[in-house]
Amino acid sequence: MxxxxxxxxxxxxxxxxxxxxxxxxxxxxxxTSKDNIYDVVCVGGGPAGLSLLTALxxxxxxxxxxxxxxxxQDLSKVSSFALPITQFSNRCSSxxxxxxxxxxxxxxxTHMKRERIQDYHEMQVWDGxxxxxxxxxxxxxxxxxKTLAYMIENLNLTSGLLxxxxxxxxVDIFDNTKVQNIDLGKETEEMDLSEWPIVELSGGQSLxxxxxxxxxxxxxxxxxxxxxxxxxxxxxxxGVVASLQLEGDGWGGEFNKIAYQRFLPTGxxxxxxxxxxxxxxxxxxxxxxxxxxxxxxPKDFIAMVNAAFRLSAVDLGYLHTVPEGQExxxxxxxxxxxxxxxxxxxxxxxxxxxxxxxxxxxxxxxDTYIGERVALIGDAAHTIHPLAxxxxxxxxxxxxxxxxxxxxxxxxxxxxxSTLSLEPYSSERYAANHIIxxxxxxxxxxxxxxxxxxxxxxxxxxxxxxxxxxxxxxxMEQASANGSKLL
Amino acid sequence: xxxxxxxxxxxxxxxxxxxxxxxxxxxxxSSSSSSSRRHFSVFNRPQPNYxxxxxxxxxxxxxxxxxxxxMSFFDPYRHDLIAATGEATATPYFIYRLRDAMLADPTGxxxxxxxPLISSKTLSLPAxxxxxxxxxxxxxxxxxxxxxxxxxxxxRVRYIDDEECAYVMQRYRECHDFYHALTGLPIVRExxxxxxxxxFANTLxxxxxxxxxxxxxMKRGERQRFxxxxxxxxxxxxxRGKDVINVFWEERLEDDVDELRAELGIERPPDMRDxxxxxxxxxxRLQELKERGF
Numbered sequence: 001m002x003x004x005x006x007x008x009x010x011x012x013x014x015x016x017x018x019x020x021x022x023x024x025x026x027x028x029x030x031x032t033s034k035d036n037i038y039d040v041v042c043v044g045g046g047p048a049g050l051s052l053l054t055a056l057x058x059x060x061x062x063x064x065x066x067x068x069x070x071x072x073q074d075l076s077k078v079s080s081f082a083l084p085i086t087q088f089s090n091r092c093s094s095x096x097x098x099x100x101x102x103x104x105x106x107x108x109x110t111h112m113k114r115e116r117i118q119d120y121h122e123m124q125v126w127d128g129x130x131x132x133x134x135x136x137x138x139x140x141x142x143x144x145x146k147t148l149a150y151m152i153e154n155l156n157l158t159s160g161l162l163x164x165x166x167x168x169x170x171v172d173i174f175d176n177t178k179v180q181n182i183d184l185g186k187e188t189e190e191m192d193l194s195e196w197p198i199v200e201l202s203g204g205q206s207l208x209x210x211x212x213x214x215x216x217x218x219x220x221x222x223x224x225x226x227x228x229x230x231x232x233x234x235x236x237x238x239g240v241v242a243s244l245q246l247e248g249d250g251w252g253g254e255f256n257k258i259a260y261q262r263f264l265p266t267g268x269x270x271x272x273x274x275x276x277x278x279x280x281x282x283x284x285x286x287x288x289x290x291x292x293x294x295x296x297x298p299k300d301f302i303a304m305v306n307a308a309f310r311l312s313a314v315d316l317g318y319l320h321t322v323p324e325g326q327e328x329x330x331x332x333x334x335x336x337x338x339x340x341x342x343x344x345x346x347x348x349x350x351x352x353x354x355x356x357x358x359x360x361x362x363x364x365x366x367d368t369y370i371g372e373r374v375a376l377i378g379d380a381a382h383t384i385h386p387l388a389x390x391x392x393x394x395x396x397x398x399x400x401x402x403x404x405x406x407x408x409x410x411x412x413x414x415x416x417x418s419t420l421s422l423e424p425y426s427s428e429r430y431a432a433n434h435i436i437x438x439x440x441x442x443x444x445x446x447x448x449x450x451x452x453x454x455x456x457x458x459x460x461x462x463x464x465x466x467x468x469x470x471x472x473x474x475x476m477e478q479a480s481a482n483g484s485k486l487l
Numbered sequence: 488x489x490x491x492x493x494x495x496x497x498x499x500x501x502x503x504x505x506x507x508x509x510x511x512x513x514x515x516x517s518s519s520s521s522s523s524r525r526h527f528s529v530f531n532r533p534q535p536n537y538x539x540x541x542x543x544x545x546x547x548x549x550x551x552x553x554x555x556x557x558m559s560f561f562d563p564y565r566h567d568l569i570a571a572t573g574e575a576t577a578t579p580y581f582i583y584r585l586r587d588a589m590l591a592d593p594t595g596x597x598x599x600x601x602x603p604l605i606s607s608k609t610l611s612l613p614a615x616x617x618x619x620x621x622x623x624x625x626x627x628x629x630x631x632x633x634x635x636x637x638x639x640x641x642x643r644v645r646y647i648d649d650e651e652c653a654y655v656m657q658r659y660r661e662c663h664d665f666y667h668a669l670t671g672l673p674i675v676r677e678x679x680x681x682x683x684x685x686x687f688a689n690t691l692x693x694x695x696x697x698x699x700x701x702x703x704x705m706k707r708g709e710r711q712r713f714x715x716x717x718x719x720x721x722x723x724x725x726x727r728g729k730d731v732i733n734v735f736w737e738e739r740l741e742d743d744v745d746e747l748r749a750e751l752g753i754e755r756p757p758d759m760r761d762x763x764x765x766x767x768x769x770x771x772r773l774q775e776l777k778e779r780g781f
Contacts, residue, residue, distance in 0.1 A: 314587040318596065332600060336651045 038068045038172070039416065040406075041199055041209035043179055043222050045071030045078075047093075047154065048378025048395040049215030050161035051106070055403035057168040058106040061411050062403070068172040068207055070199065075175040079166070081159035085115060085275070088243040089153040090355035092280040094259075094272065094389030096149050096479070099396040103161075111167070112152070112160030118274045119147040120257040124343065125462075127447070128264040128313055132459030133343070134466040136476050148259070148476075149389065151272050151280060157392075178202040182212070182225035196417075197225065197373055211406070211417040212374050218364060220380035226371040232364035232383070235444065237267050238290035239386055240283040240358045244305065245350035249277055251342050260345045261387070262309055263447035264316065267361075268387045269308045271345040279345065281305060282386055289320050290358040296326065301356060302348050303327040309344045311337055313450070361385055363441055365434060369398075369426045373417035377402055382433050385440045388479060394433050401428045537650040539643045543575075551575040551646065556697050563676060563701055567642060573694035574646040574656060582652040585690055588730045589655065595733035602654055603737055605661040606639050615740065623747055624740030627668040634674045638664060658732065659690060665736045669748065671755060676701065677709045678759050681717035688725025690732060708766065720756045728752040 040056065042049045053069055056062040083089065095103070103109045126133035136148060165171055181200040185193025185208055197212045214222025223230065250273055252258050257273035267284030274280055283305070285293070293304060303326040307319055315333050319326050364383040369376045378395035402425045408414075409421035416422075446458055465471055533542045543551065552575035559568035589595030603609065615628035631637065641660050647653040663686075670685065672678035683698035702713050729751045739747055748755060 312587070312590070314590045318591055318593075322593075329596075 036206060037066075037193075037208045037210075039065035039210045040067040040213060041070065041197075041207050041211075042067065042213040042215055043070045043199065044214070044216035044220075044378075044380070045069055045073070045075055045158070045162075045173075045175065046215060046217065046378065047157050047161065047392055048380075048399055049213065050158055050165065051103070051108070051396060051399040052213060052215065052377060052403060053171055054108050054161050054164050054168065055102075055106045055399055056406065057165065057170055059403065059407055061407045063168075063170065065406075065410070065416075066172075067170070068174065068209075070177055070179060070201065070207075071173070071175045072178050073175065075162060075173065078155060078158050079162040081155045083116075086278075087352060088116070088274050088278050088280065088355075089155050090241045090243050090280070090352075090357055091154045092151055092241075092272065092274070093154055093157070093392040094149045095152055095157075095396075096393045097147055099393045100150050102396055102400050103157075106164070107167075108161050108164040111163040113156050115275060116153060116156050118151045118257055120149060120151065120259050120273050121147060122252060122256065122258040123148055123261070124258060125261045126263070126343075127455075127459055127462065128262050129450070129455055130459040132462045134462050134472070136472070151259075151274055154392075174201055174203065174205070174207075179216075179221050182221065195372065209373065209417075210415070211422075213402075214374065214376040214380040215378050217379045218362070218383045220376065222374060223366055223376055223380055226374040226376075228366050228368055228371055228374075228376065230364045230366045232362060235267075235284075235361040235363065235385060236286065237284045237361045238287050238358040239361050240281070240285060240290045240293050240356065242281045242301070242305075242357075243274075243352040243355040244271070244279045244281055244302075244348045245352070246277045246279055246346040247349050248346050250346060258345075260309065262344075264308065265313055265448060265450040267444070268447065269305075270387075270389075271305075271309065272389075279348075283308065284361055284386065287358075287360075292320055292323070294356050294358060295323070297324065298351050298353075300324055300326040301351055303330040305348050305351075306330060307333070310334065310339050363437060365437055369430060370419055370422040372419055375402055375422055375425060381429075382437060384437050385444050387443060388436075388440050390436050390440060390479070394436060397432070398425075398429050401425050536648060537653060539645055540648070540650070540653065541645045542648060543646055548575050548578075548646065556694075560700065560704070563679075563704070566640070569694065569698070570642055570644075570660065571646065572697065573660070573692060574644055576693040576697070577647060577652070577656060581692055582647060582649075582655055585659070585692065585732060586649075586652050586655045589732055592730065592733040594735050595730070598658065598733070598735055599651065599654070603735075604657070605641075605665075605736070607637060610638060610737070610740075612638075618741060621743050621745065622740065623665075623668065623736070623742050623744050626671075626744045627665055627736075627740070630668045630671075631664065634667075636664070636674070655732070659686075659692065662732065662734070662736060665734070666731060669731070669744065669751075669753065671758060673760055675759075675763075677705055677713060677717075677763075680705065681713060681721055681756070681759070684718055684721035685725040686731075688722045689728060689730060712762065716757060717759075720754075724753045724756075 040053075042053055049069065049071075053067055056065060056067060100109065103112075121137060123136040124133065125136070178201070179199055180202050182197055183200070185196045185198045187194045193208050196208045196210065198206050198208050199212065200206045212222060212226075214220045214226070216222055250257050254276075259270065259272050261268050261270040264285075266286050266289060269283040269285075270281070272280045272282070283290075283293070293301060296304060304319060307316060307326065307330045311319075311330070311333050315329075315337075319329055322329070362383055363385060366376055366381045369381050377398040379391070381398060382394060384391045384394065402422075405422060405425040405428075406416050408424070409416045414421045446454065449455060449458075465475065535542065551571055555568045555571040555575060559565050559572055562568070586599075589599050612628055612631070615624040616632075618625040618628075638661070641657075641663075644653040644656045644660070647656055663682075666682055666686065667674065667678075670682060672682045672685075680698060680701050683695045683701075686692065687695035687699065699718075702710055702718075705713065731751060731753075734747070734751070745755075
């Protein structure tokens with residue numbers, strides 16, 4: 001069955017336009033012809049969905065599968081992503097070396113704009129109330145200068161993946177297309193699709209999927225269709241993002257970039273290096289404060305960001321209550337605040353116009369990642385607080401695992417859509433993701449405490465971890481997903 | 488004989504310290520002639536952070552705190568010792584907390600930014616005397632006149648290392664007389680202790696809290712009155728009211744003192760002078776009755 005499907009696959013792809021023409025003449029309701037039967041239908045063309053399809057297409061074992069991609073946005077805009085090197089998109093992600101390695105394995109890394117990716121080698125994290133600090137730099141065991149992570153614009157990543165997919169070919173892409181409905185198929189004389197999900201598209205087509213992939217984000221329609229619940233909570237915080245310009249290339253110079261994160265009582269603020277004197281900001285804060293930040297003039301917004309890495313929590317609290325004049329307040333307060341300039345990021349001098357935006361932060365974890373002929377990956381399966389920069393990497397981990405699971409099923413002649421074949425994916429990823437979700441959640445809660453005995457205790461803990469080399473290495477390896485697996 | 492021994496010992500001890508002092512002073516003078524006499528025990532004292540600053544080591548600070556507080560307990564008129572106690576016990580934490588309370592308030596921030604000083608030079612006392620009877624300025628100057636004090640008697644802060652916190656202490660000290668005017672408490676020991684209790688609840692400065700121990704040196708009747716009326720008033724109003732350190736007194740001189748009290752959420756305590764007067768009269772009457780033989 002599978003072999004036949006794969007043979008059918010290629011001609012189906014070539015005749016895509018013809019197929020569409022034919023379809024428009026047919027009645028809409030579940031008029032699934034054989035041409036609309038796919039091995040893998042992926043809903044969602046974000047980093048997770050695109051990586052999965054690329055991984056499947058790049059692997060000779062799975063490249064015979066007939067695959068389709070459904071994406072609501074116009075992907076031609078994504079693949080033609082081109083900004084001048086002086087401008088950066090405000091949505092950036094941190095890719096761990098493990099994720100970067102995986103992207104390289106599937107051949108996508110070379111398609112990304114390398115000059116827009118910034119690796120960093122050091123990370124400084126400190127407590128906004130007590131100044132207790134932890135430094136991560138190249139693991140001493142493997143020599144200095146080891147890359148901790150790569151900062152990449154999400155658009156650069158998806159555009160690189162799309163280019164790789166175009167190079168590989170063989171994917172039916174339905175972009176600018178929304179999923180209207182997902183339901184089970186019907187049993188006809190020709191074939192029995194009663195246990196197959198049929199995806200009805202806004203363009204009128206309906207695709208039957210041997211395996212339906214939900215890579216469709218936090219409010220996943222695929223998850224809703226499959227009746228998989230998800231639990232979690234909203235943090236009542238927004239992540240404010242912006243693309244910034246600094247006064248220089250960073251304290252470590254061009255080749256030794258440093259990421260900074262300061263835990264403020266409202267949430268962590270992170271300054272992540274981009275090429276040259278550019279940097280990406282992620283500031284989790286309350287929705288009211290996020291609204292104020294977005295309403296500020298550029299010079300006051302810049303002052304606020306500088307203040308957030310330098311001034312006391314009391315000063316910051318006050319600066320959030322005035323509608324303007326932050327720049328002046330900052331210049332006064334810096335005279336009375338003792339700061340070692342090299343322990344905080346270089347002064348921000350500019351904010352790229354139109355890049356100040358915010359999004360709500362939440363924690364969600366699907367009850368399971370798999371159902372009959374359904375698998376969830378990326379944000380559809382889990383949504384995480386961005387404080388450890390793990391969101392995208394968890395998605396890449398899912399993709400790696402699911403691609404391996406599908407490869408195993410194909411090479412052993414199993415039905416790739418059955419829960420039995422998908423089980424290894426779920427068992428490999430669920431607990432691992434759950435631990436990361438939990439750790440980030442607890443970190444957020446620990447540092448949201450403003451006073452009381454927890455404040456000195458967490459500082460002692462942080463200093464202790466900083467002083468204990470092996471323990472620090474363990475955390476670092478876990479965060480960069482290089483370490484030995486916990487589960 | 489027995490009585491003589493400690494005396495001799497004391498003399499010997501005095502002689503020893505004298506000797507020690509002169510010996511150390513010689514080395515002190517030879518190593519750095521510029522450092523003053525009081526610094527004889529530390530050879531490498533850091534530069535002052537602001538004019539008049541005297542950097543202290545932790546031991547010196549603790550010694551100062553204990554010595555000055557014990558001495559001022561026995562002699563409450565040594566306002567220099569009370570001031571020194573205040574400075575030595577303000578760190579760690581307390582003065583920073585008070586500074587943060589100012590930083591969190593728009594007026595408090597303005598005060599910290601402008602750093603106004605209160606003295607007879609910055610405040611025109613004759614002009615204050617011409618203000619309406621119920622104004623803050625008139626209450627203040629009336630209080631100064633009645634108690635016979637001047638705003639210039641406040642000494643400079645010396646022992647607080649952070650120069651901004653030193654100003655906060657200075658401001659607290661200079662505003663102390665305004666707190667008297669605000670609460671109407673007199674500078675007799677009883678009134679001073681009640682006001683210190685109020686200040687402690689409001690500013691949390693340890694010196695003001697330590698001053699409450701001075702209640703032990705008051706008369707029995709005063710102490711009872713303090714425990715039943717003024718201490719509960721002080722704690723209730725000090726803790727509930729707004730931070731009085733954040734009042735920009737210089738700008739509020741013409742305002743009505745009752746309105747300011749209402750704004751700060753502070754109720755006026757029973758007039759201590761009235762109570763004391765009434766009690767004195769009562770006592771006198773009792774005395775007279777006794778003399779008449781009843």
